[in-house]
Each structure stands twice: as structure tokens, then as C-alpha cells.
Amino acid sequence: KRQGFPEIVFGEGKSAEQIISIIKALRGKGNNVLVTRISKDKANLVQRVCAEFMYYDIAEILLWKNEENAKPDNLKGYINILCAGTSDLKVAEEAAITAEALGCNVNRIYDVGVAGIHRLFDHYEEIQQATVSVVVAGMEGALPSVIGGIVSHPVIAVPTSIGYGANFHGLSALLTMLNSCASGISVVNIDNGFGGAYNAALIYQLAQKGAEKE
């Protein structure tokens, strides 16, 4: 496991009791502990026992940051998390909180949709200057193609299941991203904000250290 990375628990399908017993065991290692896909109700049950955990509503993440693992204050660069608006917020926030928990600087840009390309240009500079971008998009999923065309850093595309009809629960956005004609884009599973951030964080950390120190 990557040094300094938190212990990670996939909360979906686990009971509060199961999660409590897992995180009790993990906490001992001293690493931060990140529980994803945990509903508010379940999180509250866990927090009664593990009061040091903080819950992020939109992201549905439960996180314990061990104070000893403070994020270094000399981090260079940042990870963009981009999406078009409120519908994709849940997945974008799962990515953002995860990336922060993995020790990265994060820059949220949440109002840049393909159908309103002008807003995207208001953020032109900050989009380009990131180390890596995570682009979250539902419906037709075209945003990563546009971003990939204007940046020269790696883009991790995260399709979401937002949409209806011929969207087929995110299949439309997934195919769009896999077929992008922009270079430098790779794709993770539908709604997998965590995975998008994890890949971005690995890249971000490589850039931090530079190859010399490997």
C-alpha cells in the first residue's frame, strides 16, 4: 500500500457494526481512515462510538484524520475536480474529499458544462495549471473531451449515472469518455469518484517527489 495513504473501507453493503469493528482495527495502525459510500444514518451510528470521525454529507464519506498525519504545507500544484453542476455533485465531492484525504491539494470547479462552454473559459488558466484533472460528467459525458483538448496534463474521466432514457444508467457517458478523440484521458467505472481521485492522487504524488527521489 502507498506510504502515507489512508486505510480505505468501502461502506456499501456493510452494517454499522461491521464498519465499527473494521475501523477499530485499522485505527491502530495510525493511518487516516476513509470510509466511502456510507449513508448519513449509518455514519451517525458509527460516530456514536468513534466520535473522532467526521462525516461529509454530499460525498457520503466518513473520515478520520489522525492529527499526526498532517498534510505537508509545501505541496506544489493541485488536482482539479471539475463537473457541470448540482446533479454530479455527489460523485465530484466523493472525488474531492478522497483526494484531500490522500494528501493532495484540490481545486473544485463545479460549474463548467459542455452546453455552456463560456463558463469553462472563465477558469481557463486554473484548469490548465493543475498537475492532473478529475472530470466528472453525467448525461452525454462530453466534458472530459473538452478539458482534455485544452490541457497537457493527464485527465481521469469519471462517468456518472445521472440522466434518464437512452442514458442507460451511465453507459452513455462511459462510452463517450472511452471514445474521446482528445489524448491523455483514461476512464474509471460509472459513479466511481473514489477511483478517479485515487488515480489522480497517485499521479499527483509522483509529481511531488519527482523521479529523482524515487
Next chain:
Amino acid sequence: KRQGFPEIVFGEGKSAEQIISIIKALRGKGNNVLVTRISKDKANLVQRVCAEFMYYDIAEILLWKNEENAKPDNLKGYINILCAGTSDLKVAEEAAITAEALGCNVNRIYDVGVAGIHRLFDHYEEIQQATVSVVVAGMEGALPSVIGGIVSHPVIAVPTSIGYGANFHGLSALLTMLNSCASGISVVNIDNGFGGAYNAALIYQLAQKGAEKE
């Protein structure tokens, strides 16, 4: 049938002989005659007998313009035909030649891809000022969403089968277009450049006349 519109023959799966006998019959009506999806070889065979027909290589269209049906010279406005480059040219030209044969002014813009959004802005004004746009796109098929976001006229989206792998012969582009978050976009079948132009021409002609004269 729309007045002044040409007679239309779908050439695919018909022999040169069958096409010759059909267009001989149609010519009598005095309308222009448009044969789509006809290969160069087949067209040459037809032209030996019907020398007045002209063949458009890229579009694979064979066309007879009866001189009596000259396009009026007081046409207002134009139809944009947009695509990203050489791969989608065949379908774009099928649309362009069809729209001209249906009596419309056509404005070709063939280098505006989503992955290089800057080139698109070089054509900003002329894109916006059209009466209607036909947007042809393969691979991820995101171009109509971008165009739809910057124009206030109707957009007819034509997915193409250009691509490979998870493109699934144009399915990817088709789904993208059906799920577009821009308003004012409707979609025709994969590779149906003819259909895209036909819809655009109906709209263009309505705009010509204005509702008053209906």
C-alpha cells in the same frame, strides 16, 4: 411531397439497371433527381445512359439538376454543416450536397472538433448566424452539445460510425447526442447525412417563407 423538392432515390442495394429505370421514370416529372448512397462504379454505369447526371465523389451522390428548377437567388440565411475533420467528411458531404439539392444555402465548417475547442471559436459568428445547423460527429459525438450551447437555432445531430472498440459502430456517438444537456438538439440515425440535411431543409424552407405566407 414538399413542393420544389427533388425526387429521391436510395441507391444502396439497387443495381445500375434498376436505378436507370427508376430515374428515367422520375425525370419525366420535371423535378430534380437525387440518388444517394451510390458507389462511383455504379454511378458511372448510370451516367453512360443518363449523361446529364453529375456525380459527387465524397458524398457518393448522383444528382440531376433540371435547369428549370434553378435555386432562387434571393435566399436568406444558410444551413451550417459542421464536422471535426476528414473522418466524418463522407457523411458531412452527403448532408451538404443533399441540402443544396433541396434548394438551401449551405455553409461548410469542417474543422471544428471538441478536442480542439479553439478552432470552433474562430467560426463563432458564422456558426451562430445560421438558420439551422447540421452537426456531424463520430467517436464520442460531443460536438452537437457544444454547438447547441452556443446557438439559439435548431441543431440536427448526425452520429457517424467512425471509431473503433467501445464505439460499437456509432452507438457511442448516438447515445451522446440523445443525452445532450443542451436544448434544441434532435437526432437522426447513425451515418444518416441525408436525413440530417432533409430535416434542416424543411426548417430552412419554413424560415424562408415565414408563417404569414403558409
Next chain:
Amino acid sequence: KRQGFPEIVFGEGKSAEQIISIIKALRGKGNNVLVTRISKDKANLVQRVCAEFMYYDIAEILLWKNEENAKPDNLKGYINILCAGTSDLKVAEEAAITAEALGCNVNRIYDVGVAGIHRLFDHYEEIQQATVSVVVAGMEGALPSVIGGIVSHPVIAVPTSIGYGANFHGLSALLTMLNSCASGISVVNIDNGFGGAYNAALIYQLAQKGAEKE
């Protein structure tokens, strides 16, 4: 944004509070405000605060018509909204209310199914004389093909998810419409009555003004 068109809010997935705050902001611009896909319960909560809004039950639309934006009384022509019966009513009404909110004359014809072709012919004249038709159909989705064959104006086809078994949630109707052998048909997403009407309204307004005045 098209001049004179209302502000549009997609209600699905937004809370009553979120909608209230959005429409309060939008109302300031003086344009009409149209909220689609909003359930009766949610609409009632909004209406307590924004009493000037009217709710359309079947369409699940909440609408504020600013009296200053009265529909001009010299409109020429109309948009047909056609469907086969009660099952597709929700989507047809979403289209009809939207088209009216976009300033168009609307002509509802709600009893013309493919399986009972005779009823369709009782409306023959009024179907043909429209400026543009929105055809809503579920199950096998064949109605747009039949309408497209008897009119010379543009047809916007809206597949619905009504059906069961091999219908696959509207996929059957969607494919039917994309493969129509009638010319002049373009398609929007499954259940997208709003989109069908939006496209039709763009065309209708073009026909109103005539190209001369653009």
C-alpha cells in the same frame, strides 16, 4: 438564450428549497419561469412561497407566466402534439405545456394510434396543416413514421418508456423512430417531452418571423 423564451429549471433531483431559491433569482429577470419534472407534493411546497406559480398535474410542470410576456395574439400556425392515448399522456402534456410556455399555439391530438389508423384519418387536415408536429409514442413507437409519411413539415419524435418485456424501457420505440423510413423525422431522448417541444418551438418561431427579419 432565445429571446422571449422562459427561464427553465429541471426539477428532478432538486429539493423544494433549492427550487424556491433558484426561481426567486430567475423571476427578477422578468422572463416566464418553467419548472419541469416536479412532483405535486414538491410543487405545493414551492407554491406556498411562490403563489403566482401554477401547477399542471399531468405534465408535472410548475409555471409562472409573467403577465407582461403575454403570448402575441397574431400567431400564425400551430404545433401538433400527437399521441395514441392515455398511456403517453404525461409525456405529451409535458410537451404541450412547454410549447405553450415557449409562446406557441398548440393543437393536441391524443387518440391517434397506429393500430387504429382510421381515427388518424379523421384528423387528416389538421395534422397536415400544422407548422411542425411533436409525435409522442411508446410501445412499438411507429406513430411518427405514419405521421411523417402524410405531412411535409418537420416531425419531432419523442419515444416514451411505456411498455413492458422486450420494450426495454423505451429502447424499442427509440430504435423504431431512428430507423423510420419516412423523411423529415428527428428524435429526442426517451420520455423527453420537454426536448421535443423545445425543438418544435425553435422551428415554430423561425416560421413566425420568416427569414427576412432575422
Next chain:
Amino acid sequence: KRQGFPEIVFGEGKSAEQIISIIKALRGKGNNVLVTRISKDKANLVQRVCAEFMYYDIAEILLWKNEENAKPDNLKGYINILCAGTSDLKVAEEAAITAEALGCNVNRIYDVGVAGIHRLFDHYEEIQQATVSVVVAGMEGALPSVIGGIVSHPVIAVPTSIGYGANFHGLSALLTMLNSCASGISVVNIDNGFGGAYNAALIYQLAQKGAEKE
């Protein structure tokens, strides 16, 4: 096997030699012999040895009618074989020749498409008065729904693989037919003209005899 029915050989994937040896064996039984899906070249090789066989080009059927099995001349009623035009001719003729070989009167109506509903009404009476109809259709496959709506006898629907793009090799037409809102329609495999005719012939023969004589 139904009494009086021919022996049937599925020619696809069998060599001329294999077919010759099979039909030599079958001929002994005295029944007519019907070979479907046999190309012209292969059929010619067979005919050199079995000169009494007749080849039907469009249907790609090779048939031996034993003179002793003459079709009774007091047959009541007939089977409609309907399609929209030249593209579906191969499948329609496979159905027509098969139905005749199975001892039925056949009435071909080959120019009735959904997109040109008027021509269909020119045949209104003869369509209705048949005992059973086989309706062959490609692209959107809507014809069986229209026919099913105007007749009160059984309709066997045969989707064809004619089309392109979102047609998916006949899937579109197949789904259309399975989802038909007209009652009295059942469906066979894509391009299975033989199967459509076989089902129709079983029904036709039941109607001939009447239940009393069973």
C-alpha cells in the same frame, strides 16, 4: 410431420454434394422437396444432377413439385404476403414460394409501406379478406402494427435485417413487432421468411378443413 407438406432442407452451410444426397433420399418418399437458402451457383450444381428441380432466384429456393401432389383446385381463401418494396423482396419471396410449396393460395402485395399509408388503402379489401397475413418489414418494422389494426385474422410478422446504423441488423424491426399495440400479431426470427410462411400455412390448412373434419 404435417401430411401433404413437402420435405424441407435448410440449404445454408451444406455443400451441393450434401444437398444432392439428401434430396435423393427424400425424393423416394414421394413428397415435394423444398430447399431453402441455397445460392444460385449451388442450385445449378444440384440441378445438373436433379434436373426436375426448379430454382427461384429472388427467394433462393430450389423446389421439386411432384406432379402427383398437385395443389387441390378447390382451395378457399389465401395468404397475404405483404412488404414495402424492393429491399424486403428476398424475404417476402422466400415466404411466398414456401407458402405455395406448402399448398396454399398466395396473394402478394409488395408496395405497402408505413411511410406511404395511402397505397395501403388501395389494397384495403384484399388485405382484409385473406385467411392469414405474413407481413415482412425491415428498418423500423412498423407495417405489421398497421396491418394488424385493420384485419381480424392472424398476422405473422417477419422482421428483416434491412437497414443500417441503429437498426442493429434487424433488432429494431424485431423489437417493434414484439411490442406492437395491435392484437393478433406473432413474430418469427429476423429474415425468417420460411418460418413466417410455415406458420401461416399451418393456420391456412386449419381453416381449409374446418374443425369438424379433424
Next chain:
Amino acid sequence: KRQGFPEIVFGEGKSAEQIISIIKALRGKGNNVLVTRISKDKANLVQRVCAEFMYYDIAEILLWKNEENAKPDNLKGYINILCAGTSDLKVAEEAAITAEALGCNVNRIYDVGVAGIHRLFDHYEEIQQATVSVVVAGMEGALPSVIGGIVSHPVIAVPTSIGYGANFHGLSALLTMLNSCASGISVVNIDNGFGGAYNAALIYQLAQKGAEKE
């Protein structure tokens, strides 16, 4: 509409009030009235007003048999309704009650599965002697192929959505039936017991009358 056939109402998606008002109108014509896909609760509401209607629990059918339309007592032959057991009972009973309501003799055989081929042979004679068979099957949907191989009358195959996993809600059974190597099988939509019976009844009535009286 077929003479003597009942008026038919598709109950799904209609409220009790809507159904009551429809059947009140229909009853006036004197024909029997058949309401399919109506839950027990909804049916009870209807029965409070229309007490002469009878509800069939398993089939979820509500039926009014006008005493004046008594089934003739000189019917020849019968329709088999076959299925493998309790899982497919609902669809089989929808078919059986429908066929009876359409004036046919019905023979239920509900314990003949492909995986226990022996039980099928206990019914060998009665299976073969029917006029037409409706074969209902879920999971792998192989029963119609086996029945089709041992009878010489028409078989209407009804796939059901019973199953899980790679069954894909009945797709597996549907494809099986469309690809059957037995001749004389045609297919209706998944779970469409009504449609299976309707087709069978049309055939049964043709056999009743015999062609002479047409």
C-alpha cells in the same frame, strides 16, 4: 374487431375510476368485457360499482360475461395452455382466462417442463390433438421447441420474465423461442399471456368455421 370477441381493457396504469368509466361505456354494446393486468385491490374497487364482474386472482383479470353471449356448446377441439409449473402460472392463467373469454375451449397442462421430459409424455395424446397450443416458459424457455417438435398444429410461444442473473428479465427465453429449430412456432412479447391467447383464439375460430363458410 372480430365478431363475438369481448371488449378489452388494458388495466395497467389506469385508475379504478378510469376503468369504471371505460367499462360502463363498453357494457352498453352488449359484448363481454375483459380487463387485464388489474390488481386485486383495484379490481375490488371496480366491483363495488360493477358487481356483475368476476375477478380471477392468479390471472389478474376482471371479466364480465354477458349471459346473452354464452359460449356455443358445439365447439370442436381445444387450445392447449402449457407451462412447467408454479412460477409461470400467472402468465399461463392470463392466457387461459383470455382464451375462454374469447369463446374457446381450453386445456390446461401445467406440469410439463423441459428438465423433466417424462411428465410431458404422460400428456402426449392430448398435447397432439389440440387445434393450437400456447406454450408459456421462463428461464431458458425451451419448452416451445420440444412441443413444436411433437405437434403438427401452430404453437404460440410466450416467454416470461421468470428467472434471475443472465436471464435479463425474460430476454433469454425470448431469444430461445425466436431461434427455435422446430417449425410452426411464433412468438409474442415477454409476459404477454393475453397476446398468446389472442393469437391462438383467432386461429381456433378459423378452424371452427372452416374455410367454406368464410
Next chain:
Amino acid sequence: KRQGFPEIVFGEGKSAEQIISIIKALRGKGNNVLVTRISKDKANLVQRVCAEFMYYDIAEILLWKNEENAKPDNLKGYINILCAGTSDLKVAEEAAITAEALGCNVNRIYDVGVAGIHRLFDHYEEIQQATVSVVVAGMEGALPSVIGGIVSHPVIAVPTSIGYGANFHGLSALLTMLNSCASGISVVNIDNGFGGAYNAALIYQLAQKGAEKE
């Protein structure tokens, strides 16, 4: 690798030269060598250099049986290879030759189709008495269900791509087999006769030895 089993080379996509160099290396180990999916032409090129190899036309297998590895003559039991007829022969023979090369007794039964269930009962005893059965079937793929219902030994089902239309290149048969309601059936990839036989041979060898001697 299982002791006594041959070395296996997947011939598809390898050139004659590549295959020659591979088998030269493998021959040294003394094991038999089995090359699957090798066309006749390619096999002939190989045989010029490796004359001791024998080619099986229908199975498209090239095999070297080292005389030192003679099949023991005290084998108990046998593997059934079942299919319905000529169309599935290639896959059935790939299975049969493979099973023999893996040192098993093989019993071919190649005329037992679901649509003609009677022929299957002529082989009733020999089908039941095998140690394990490999059942090869295309089109609707129902044969394994029927066999699985009458035997109490394991059945390996091999779907083939034989069929057309809604067969979707073997998908229909594959789904049928995965959804079988008979117990004791497991499935391998479409057209994977080799895999079917390999699984059967592993089971057969277990039965030979009996657990005691493991």
C-alpha cells in the same frame, strides 16, 4: 499441468512457422501435442516438416500421439459428446478429438435435437450410462436442458454460434444454457468445443482413479 495430458497449442492467429517452432520445442517433453483451431492449409504446411502429426478435418485439429503414451486399455466408462446434426459438427468434433487426445473413451451421439425428441430416446440408455456428457448446441441451445433432466452425471454445455438473426452469434444459445432449469449443467464459451472436452476429461479422470488413490 495434469499428468499425462498433452501439450496444447491454440493455433488461431499463429503462423505455420510459429506453430512449427512451438511444437518442435514441446515434442521434446515426450507428451502428446494437440494443436486446435488450425486450418487445413496451415496444417499441411506444418505436416511437411512434422510428418508424424495427423490432421482431423472437421475438428480442425492437428495431433501427435506419441506412441509411448498409448491410452490405457482398462478405461471404465466414457464421455458422451452430443449434438443435433451437421451444423454443430465442427464444434462437436473439436470436443471429441480433444477428449480422446486427453485419454478418454468417447461416445459420439450426433443426431439428437430438441425439435425431434424421439430420436433422443432411442439413445436413452447409452446417454444415461456415461460418466459425463458434453452437449453441443446452436440456435436455441435447449439440448443441454433436456439431457440434464434425464441424466444424473455432470453435463458440460457448449453453445455454438450457428444460427442467424436474433441468435446474435451464439448469445441466444449461451443464455439458454446459463438459465437452464435442470441441475448439473455448467457452461463454457461459445464454440469452445476444446474447453467443453477439457472440463469433461478432468472429471472423467477423477472418476477413473477414484478418490482413494488420489
Next chain:
Amino acid sequence: KRQGFPEIVFGEGKSAEQIISIIKALRGKGNNVLVTRISKDKANLVQRVCAEFMYYDIAEILLWKNEENAKPDNLKGYINILCAGTSDLKVAEEAAITAEALGCNVNRIYDVGVAGIHRLFDHYEEIQQATVSVVVAGMEGALPSVIGGIVSHPVIAVPTSIGYGANFHGLSALLTMLNSCASGISVVNIDNGFGGAYNAALIYQLAQKGAEKE
């Protein structure tokens, strides 16, 4: 039916009353009785009447072991049941309890995932020495390939529906297993732990007896 095997009832979709009446009848035969896919609530209702039945929570199985059918104590070998962790536990336990009820020794290994290949090697010996393995896996379903590569006994692969997004309810794992490049793997339906165990038990029993005693 295999001698000594229990009577098996598929509980899904049957009421407690139906199950009670079925098992009362079956119990008479003296065989053990195994009810699969029965929820805790339903099982409790059954146990009130049939108190001798034991319920297995995770597996959702209700089982009666007739004391007279004690498992022989001289069984050789065992069946591995392998999975990666808690998510696939339900299906793995359905397999394990079934295999035990079918009279087999079972060895559970529930912490061997593809993404943590090291843990798998801690169990290397016991994995290899089994008679047959049942490998349960969701998400990407790669575990059977890895196991198949290190054992020389048959592997029954059971895909589960665990996952989200592009998992498509187990389709991903199913396809992975069917396409495995390891030999000796066959596959059952998604979530079919019962079926996986049934196949394994048939093989296990063959190995017990050895071919000599058949």
C-alpha cells in the same frame, strides 16, 4: 435423481404455506430436504410447523437432515469454496451449505481476492489438493482464472451480481469467466451458488466412488 441427494425446493416466489405443503410431502420419502432462497421471515413461519428444519442465515437456506442419512465418515477429499470477502459471502455460503447437504466435505477459503494475490498463496497447498473448486466472484470476476491456473482439478465458476456501474448486475463477472484463458473452468448463472455446488458435488461423488464401482 442422484441417489442419496436431498430433495430440493427453490424457495423464491413461493409462500410459506406452499413451502410447508411441499416439504411435508417430500419428507415422507426419507431424503434430506433443502430449501434455497428463502428469507429469514418466511423460514421462521415454516419452522413453526416443521421444527426439525434448521435455518442458515447467510446462505438463506432451510435444511432438514434426516438423521438416517448421516454423511459417511470415510469421505476422501473435499470441495474448495473460494471467494474474496464479505461481499460475495451470501453466494459462497449458499454453495457451501448446499455442497454439505449433498454429502460432501467442504473447505471454505473466503479471503482470496485477485487484487491481493499474496493471501491466495498462503492457501496454496489446500487450494491445489481439493477434488474440485467452486470459485465465487463479483465485480471483475477474475478469481476463477487465477485459481484455474494453479490447480489441475475442475473449477466451477460462479459470477455474482456484486458491483455497480459497468458491472451491469453481474454481466461483467460472467463474461470474464466465460472468456477465461485458463483451462478447466466452466460457469453457472449469476448468483447461482446452489448450481455451482450441485455441479461440484456430482464431480465429487464420481471421484468418491471411482469408475470401477459404477
Next chain:
Amino acid sequence: KRQGFPEIVFGEGKSAEQIISIIKALRGKGNNVLVTRISKDKANLVQRVCAEFMYYDIAEILLWKNEENAKPDNLKGYINILCAGTSDLKVAEEAAITAEALGCNVNRIYDVGVAGIHRLFDHYEEIQQATVSVVVAGMEGALPSVIGGIVSHPVIAVPTSIGYGANFHGLSALLTMLNSCASGISVVNIDNGFGGAYNAALIYQLAQKGAEKE
């Protein structure tokens, strides 16, 4: 465009003449020029005119390395390109040559399949010590999951279309990779070796420079 990166031409669907005229223009910029997906024949035609280009047979790449752009000799680290054997070689080499042309050190490991997990462990150290890995896999596509589980650097997964039957032209491998339970994996389109390498090269260059110098 990334500084120092070559100009890239997608050769598929372009004629030799078109390619010649494009590369003549590009060469002027002084950057290296990389033409992907160009057949040997087409490449030879180009080389007659542009003799300084070198052709890579397996990768089907045509490359001009401007001597002035020599790869720096102080590169730290390397990119793994991993695949299981000869079938996936074409895609793996497209990735390897591309990565080298993009100025990266490349380490090819071409014999590590999931079904023979032992060979993978022979390369354990060199696999782990790379900066980033490109994992190419067809059939079940499970290799990236295994690699992702043992490395802590980013993995780019490239599914290939190698396989048959239920492989569905690479869909199986694509889904496997998207559903991987290992973290740190992202995916590109089927057969997109170029794209896999391009993403890896972006990451590799970030690691070279370290964030400080950005």
C-alpha cells in the same frame, strides 16, 4: 500540445498520399512525427518519398525521430508494458513504440498471464519498481487487476479485442478492467495501445520533472 512530444497522425482511413502531405507539413516544425495504425504496404509507399521514416512491423507504426530531439540520457525510471503473450503483441507494441517516441524509458514484459501466475512473480521486482504500468490484456482481461494489486504506482489498462464468442470484440476485457477491485487502475478504449502509452507518458514526464519545476 505537450512540449517535446511528437506530432501524431492517426493513419487509419487515410491514403498514402494524404499521409505524405500531412507529414511533409508537420516535419517542418522540427518535432518527431509518429504515424499510428498504418499498414506495411501503405507505409512502404510513404517511405519511398520520406525515406527518413522507420517502420515498426508489429506495432504498425511509422516514425521519424529528428536527431535533434534525442532522448535525454538521464531519464529516471521506466514504464512497464505488460501482456500475456503473442496474441496481444500488436497492441502492446503500439504502446511500447509510442511511449518511446514520447521520450520515455520502456520495459517490456510480455509473458505474464493471469492463468500462469507464477511467471508473473519471476518479474516481481521490476514490475513494482516502474513509475507507471501499461497493462494490455484480451480475453477475460484480468491482468490489470492482478498487477494493480501488487504495485503502488498508476496502472493504465488497455483491453484488446482478442478472443471469440462471449468476448464480444473486447467488451468482456473492457468491463473486467472498469470493474477491477484493485485501486489505481484507469482504462482506455479497446485496442488503444497508443492511448494507453500516451497517458503513461504524461505521468512519466510529470514524475521526471517533479512538481517543483512546473
